[in-house]
Amino acid sequence: MRKKTLPLAAALLTSAVLALSACGGGSGDESSKPVDVQADAHSGRRALTVLDPPFTKPDLVLTDTHGEKYDLRERTKGRPTLLYFGYTHCPDICPLTMSNIAVAKKQLPKAVQEKLRVVFVTTDPERDTPAALGSWLRQQDPEFIGLTGKFATIQHAARQLGISIDPPKKEKDGTVVSTHGTEVVAFSPKSDGGYLLYHEDATVDDYTKDLPKIVQGQRP
Amino acid sequence: MAAPTAAAGARARVVALALAAVVGCGALAGCGGGSGADGTDGTGGRSGGQAAADTAARPHLRISGAFLPVPVTTGLAAGFCVVRNTGGADTLTSVTSDIADRVTLHRTRNGRMEMQDSFPVPAHGALDFSRGGNHLMFEQLTHKPKVGDTVTVRLHFRRSGTLTVKVPVRPATYNPGAGGAFGTPPDGAGSARTP
Ligand SMILES: [Cu+2]
Numbered sequence: 095m096r097k098k099t100l101p102l103a104a105a106l107l108t109s110a111v112l113a114l115s116a117c118g119g120g121s122g123d124e125s126s127k128p129v130d131v132q133a134d135a136h137s138g139r140r141a142l143t144v145l146d147p148p149f150t151k152p153d154l155v156l157t158d159t160h161g162e163k164y165d166l167r168e169r170t171k172g173r174p175t176l177l178y179f180g181y182t183h184c185p186d187i188c189p190l191t192m193s194n195i196a197v198a199k200k201q202l203p204k205a206v207q208e209k210l211r212v213v214f215v216t217t218d219p220e221r222d223t224p225a226a227l228g229s230w231l232r233q234q235d236p237e238f239i240g241l242t243g244k245f246a247t248i249q250h251a252a253r254q255l256g257i258s259i260d261p262p263k264k265e266k267d268g269t270v271v272s273t274h275g276t277e278v279v280a281f282s283p284k285s286d287g288g289y290l291l292y293h294e295d296a297t298v299d300d301y302t303k304d305l306p307k308i309v310q311g312q313r314p
Numbered sequence: 315m316a317a318p319t320a321a322a323g324a325r326a327r328v329v330a331l332a333l334a335a336v337v338g339c340g341a342l343a344g345c346g347g348g349s350g351a352d353g354t355d356g357t358g359g360r361s362g363g364q365a366a367a368d369t370a371a372r373p374h375l376r377i378s379g380a381f382l383p384v385p386v387t388t389g390l391a392a393g394f395c396v397v398r399n400t401g402g403a404d405t406l407t408s409v410t411s412d413i414a415d416r417v418t419l420h421r422t423r424n425g426r427m428e429m430q431d432s433f434p435v436p437a438h439g440a441l442d443f444s445r446g447g448n449h450l451m452f453e454q455l456t457h458k459p460k461v462g463d464t465v466t467v468r469l470h471f472r473r474s475g476t477l478t479v480k481v482p483v484r485p486a487t488y489n490p491g492a493g494g495a496f497g498t499p500p501d502g503a504g505s506a507r508t509p
């Protein structure tokens with residue numbers, strides 16, 4: 095049994111972020127409270143942290159790529175769901191993450207693919223309009239769901255998952271730079287809890303190996 | 315849609331540049347060989363005040379593992395490579411490419427990229443552009459390249475001048491640093507070196 099140090103550190107970091115957000119927030123939302131996140135000591139993979147207890151799915155209502163209201167809890171209830179916070183003017187990790195998931199998803203049987211929900215929430219809502227988000231996501235997978243809305247709403251939801259994002263900021267040369275989350279959260283179709291955290295170095299192989307388990311709510 | 319003639323012209327120019335670089339530096343350096351061997355270069359007569367020697371010593375740069383993940387749109391692409399240096403310190407000051415009007419240098423920290431004016435290439439060290447870390451950012455692409463295409467990228471160094479790399483376009487999921495299914499690319503793809 096290999097001891098894994100990296101995810102543990104990541105989990106500790108996650109707890110720290112949660113603790114911070116709870117101090118700052120005072121929103122009265124019970125899911126903002128610090129969660130005692132524990133890394134699974136037996137998964138032996140640095141790109142993955144198993145969360146026990148799992149994250150509560152954020153109560154997040156935003157606008158989808160068709161310009162319609164999208165209630166995350168309602169629409170993904172009982173569905174295996176992957177949730178990521180990123181932006182389309184992102185050259186590296188955001189397209190990498192979505193492509194990894196897209197390629198892995200295509201290897202599932204068609205009927206299983208239809209159950210899976212992949213949700214990309216923008217961290218740059220000003221530039222990522224429903225239309226912009228839609229055309230970018232369609233290049234990855236036409237079934238991917240893109241959500242946009244008020245930055246504060248998005249940031250609050252991300253915090254509940256231990257993901258820290260800052261508002262887009264103007265660089266000295268006038269270009270706008272946003273932050274992306276560094277984790278993908280997988281929610282179980284059985285409990286609707288966020289029970290797996292994939293770090294940014296998760297590969298297409300990691301997702302390919304794990305998606306068949308995730309769609310059943312099992313631990314990879 | 316790049317006209318084939320334009321592309322051919324660009325290619326010819328690159329070859330000419332590369333040749334010029336080889337000739338120009340060949341005269342300067344008596345160092346020649348050492349091909350392929352990474353890391354230790356014990357041949358240079360380095361003795362005494364190491365730091366001073368490192369600054370004075372001529373940089374020996376070798377670029378390898380360059381790749382450009384196929385971009386989602388023509389708006390933006392990222393490029394990656396490793397610059398290994400077996401000589402004195404140098405600085406990467408800018409990057410140009412025929413695929414983009416503008417290429418900028420970035421590092422990424424906590425999910426946010428930060429533009430840099432230059433990147434140091436330490437003496438007997440390496441400058442690493444890799445997924446989630448530093449990247450070259452190509453903006454306003456002239457066209458959307460396909461997997462298997464090759465993009466010409468020129469890295470301009472303060473002391474070593476310009477190194478031209480033919481950068482292969484890889485699948486969007488390509489991530490050699492993460493120990494996935496992709497091995498080291500066949501030698502020669504995405505490499506360049508000072509002579
Ligand atoms: Cu960048």
